Amino acid sequence: MKKVNWGILSTAKIGREKVIPAMQKGQWSHIGAIASRSLAQAQKVAREMGIAKAYGSYDELFADPDIEAIYNPLPNDQHVAMTLAAARAGKHVLCEKPFAMNARQAEELREVAGKVHIMEAFMVRFHPQWLRSRELVRSGALGELRTVQAFFSYFNRQPDNIRNLPEVGGGALYDIGCYAIVAGRFLFESEPLRAVALIDRDPDFQTDRTVTAIVDFGDGRRLDFTVSTQSVPYQRVQAIGTKKRLELEIPFNAPLGGATRIFVDDASAPGGASAVAETLSPCDMYALQGDAFSQAVRGEIDLPYGLDDAISNMRILDALYQSGSSGRWENV
Structure with a gap:
């Protein structure tokens, strides 16, 4: 079994304190890179958390051929735009809640439906x-x-x-x-x-x-x-x-x-x-969520919750x- 190689979008607090440490303990997930609009901040967090790669822009992360999946914990108004950009680059995306600012905005992601996995990050489930x-x-x-x-x-x-x-x-x-x-x-x-x-x-x-x-x-x-x-x-x-x-x-x-x-x-x-x-x-529960998404990427299980689920919410x-x-x- 090969772990899914993840990239983290931003150095947001929820990622640093909860999601990254949990996924680093996961059986199916590996954190391979982190990106920030500040290269220095990305490098700092990467050093502290033992992440191999740090990028000073989100586009550089999306362009990394070794990265298979993206975790998106950006502010709510950036969820759809950055999820869409990652998906267009062929990356699977786990996006923090709420998925969008409204359902109409979330519908924009139908452009990439079926090409990559996209799931809203309700870890409680x-x-x-x-x-x-x-x-x-x-x-x-x-x-x-x-x-x-x-x-x-x-x-x-x-x-x-x-x-x-x-x-x-x-x-x-x-x-x-x-x-x-x-x-x-x-x-x-x-x-x-x-x-x-x-x-x-x-x-x-x-x-x-x-x-x-x-x-x-x-x-x-x-x-x-x-x-x-x-x-x-x-x-x-x-x-x-x-x-x-x-x-x-x-x-x-x-x-x-x-x-x-x-x-x-x-x-x-x-x-x-x-x-x-x-x-x-x-x-x-963050480790369980990351592993479930990674298993879906590997084809071991069906994606538990997809785009339609996020739009419904x-x-x-x-x-x-x-x-x-x-x-x-x-x-x-």
């Missing part, structure tokens, strides 16, 4: 706690799944942070609301019909700082969630069925290399006293933003 939760839903252990509830928040009012800059795709929906949407789609294993949202915007940044939404999957099934960039840090996902309730304790920022727990509660005792905990083995985000302005339900 590879974590054992998510896979086990979906397994329990599929088994009927919860009865009929009626509602998925999610809450995800942190506090950040730094004026220069990209999460607070609307022109580059800042705001709660883009940054963390996309995870809540993925939770609903992952557990219902279907696409929604319509969505409605209440959006509160920061008076200075004009980004959406708190969003509460309902996403209707039809047949009485709905996702409801709140996300906020200006609330106390907290996260939970619950899947509520006709027989039992399932809860993911740390659904989105699971400890890398640490164990996680899910709870299943038949409500036979009040206050969650009847909940039964299941502990999932330690893992690094963007359509839901579009509908929620539109609803926040119109005050109405919007079709997805």
